[in-house]
Amino acid sequence: PYAKFKELFKPLPAIAPIPADNPQTEAKVELGKMLYFDARLSGDGTIACATCHNPALGFTDRIPRAIGHGAARGPRNSPTTLNAAFLTSQFWDGRAPTLEAQALGPLQANIEHNITLDKAIAVLKGFPEYQKRFAEVFGGKDPVTPDNLAKAIAAFERTLITPNSPFDRYLAGDESAISTQQKKGMKSFVEKGCVGCHNGPNFTDGNFYAIKVPGSTDEGRYTVTKKESDKHAFRTQTLRNVALTYPYFNNGSVWKLDEAVKIMGKEMLKTDLSKDEVDDLVAFLHGLTGEMPKFTIPALP
Amino acid sequence: PYAKFKELFKPLPAIAPIPADNPQTEAKVELGKMLYFDARLSGDGTIACATCHNPALGFTDRIPRAIGHGAARGPRNSPTTLNAAFLTSQFWDGRAPTLEAQALGPLQANIEHNITLDKAIAVLKGFPEYQKRFAEVFGGKDPVTPDNLAKAIAAFERTLITPNSPFDRYLAGDESAISTQQKKGMKSFVEKGCVGCHNGPNFTDGNFYAIKVPGSTDEGRYTVTKKESDKHAFRTQTLRNVALTYPYFNNGSVWKLDEAVKIMGKEMLKTDLSKDEVDDLVAFLHGLTGEMPKFTIPALP
Ligand code: HEC
Ligand code: HEC
Ligand code: HEC
Ligand code: HEC
Ligand SMILES: [Ca+2]
């Protein structure tokens, strides 16, 4: 009875799309991993990408709104870097087109890393080991550049893929990989209309929709486009690993997945989901937790 | 010509001493690792043991004085947790006798984790997964206690041992494991008198010596004992992995190992070490970097 619903879904590929101008190499990924963990790339030497996108916490920070430099609290929730490589735009408002374009933002943001690019490059050049690795990876006369820094981090992020979730194994033919309740949840996910926005391998259509989640005053996509129709619009969030990425929504206002699902029904579909429907949907969403990327913590110079 | 110097040293054991009332088990170490990485054990959910004792940074933070809750900067440098299991007292001033006694200090310190023990226990009890693991490891009716929290973290710390450094391999008979310059450094380390304090497998005698490192006003051991003779006294620091644990001294005032060595000669031995002697000693100390503990980052609930 579930075959026709199942057909509407796609498994998460094990490999993310790689841009032509930033091919993956092992050495580049390793360098990117070092940079991702390196707190010296910050104003006071304590904030790394891994601070807010922490591998121990589903590559998020599990607090409502990010806390960065000087313990300042930003306006938005830290999304996971897991599978960000599949997104067609980065940030809740989609203001960066690629991971490469994204990476230099947080470094300079004064409530995040709070470091200028000049300073960041100077920090890296201070370590012979980084000089050597940038030269090996990128070649050229002066390889330690913001551009290459962004490329290396993006290359590492492209390895943060979580394939083989129970749902993916179900799609691949293992009928017992998910429970009957999860199959019912899948059915509701289609019939209620969630799949209209949360679709494709990464469970997001990449589009922006106006929504006011609890407590939000954020103008979202409007801050990027200045189009009235984009007021309070946010990119459809991936639902991959959503069991790990609490609290939910752009301002992290909701701690529980069942509550987030109820809000989605009400706000996006003008439906009051029943308790059973919510439970089934939550069970289904738990089946989207994949295998975590495996790597060792880098030993920084 | 180096045999008689070599005899004075001891290799780092691969296993730390285990107290009778806190035996190691695999499940306990795994739980301790989770707690070590868990930032929810803090006032604002962002500070874990791993924040300041960061595996990517030699289990330190590589800043002069620790930055904790609310971005407050404490008075002292974060020592490494590597091989802390071999120390006869914990903290620069030795105020905690064991790792178990140590662990609850930083949780409550308002410039570190800034959380009460009651709150920390409540946080842990909020996760069924922690409830389960504490029960499995410790048994009893109410196993999630500050005592057991400390025991689990201590058990994990007892795995943070770095055996098989080049110098240990040299001690074990591999003559070519260290260079001739490093052997000369070993000789100077004995002849100049460094070994008088930095001795035993962990290169510390566990005693306290008065020293005023640059910029220090810290009264050190005196704050614990109130004995005049302990004013400005600090526990002899381990030199294991000292190449990784910069900046140096109790206030992190010195970034370079050669400078730290020069200061030690002058302050502790009333000797102006020559440039060659310093270089040899630094080379020797670089030979004390061992194999880093291998573990995967825990996936926290
Ligand atoms: C202080 C916390 C903090 C730090 C440090 C930080 N981030 Fe973020 N990250 C965030 C927040 C908050 C957002 C969402 C911001 C927004 O949408 O305006 C975000 C968004 C992202 C996104 C977009 C994901 C998506 O779903 O749209 C990526 C990718 C990312 N960060 C990677 C990085 C990298 C790489 C670094 C280091 C160079 C980094 N972050 C440092 C908090 C942080
Ligand atoms: C019209 C588009 C649309 C529909 C329909 C829709 N969503 Fe969403 N969903 C979004 C957008 C946009 C966000 C991000 C909202 C925000 O945080 O501001 C989101 C966020 C979420 C989140 C929170 C994810 C996170 O990590 O913060 C969950 C869970 C979710 N949706 C589940 C569902 C479910 C279940 C349904 C169906 C009952 C559904 N959505 C229907 C667009 C939609
Ligand atoms: C905000 C930074 C910070 C945090 C968080 C932190 N520490 Fe520390 N740690 C320090 C500093 C600074 C010292 C030295 C303090 C002193 O001597 O007074 C220290 C000392 C220690 C020592 C003694 C080592 C030695 O050589 O004497 C151990 C062991 C230790 N910490 C373990 C932990 C554990 C376990 C946690 C978490 C429960 C933790 N630390 C959290 C900064 C931190
Ligand atoms: C009388 C005892 C004593 C002697 C002799 C001594 N040290 Fe030390 N050493 C200490 C103490 C105590 C500290 C911690 C000082 C502080 O930070 O306040 C220390 C710290 C150090 C440090 C910094 C470690 C760190 O991680 O911060 C180095 C390096 C060092 N000693 C090397 C040497 C060398 C090389 C010699 C001989 C030239 C030497 N020491 C002689 C007691 C001694
Ligand atoms: Ca979230």
Ligand SMILES: [Ca+2]
């Ligand atoms: Ca240090």
Ligand SMILES: [Ca+2]
């Ligand atoms: Ca849970």
Ligand SMILES: [Mg+2]
């Ligand atoms: Mg921090």
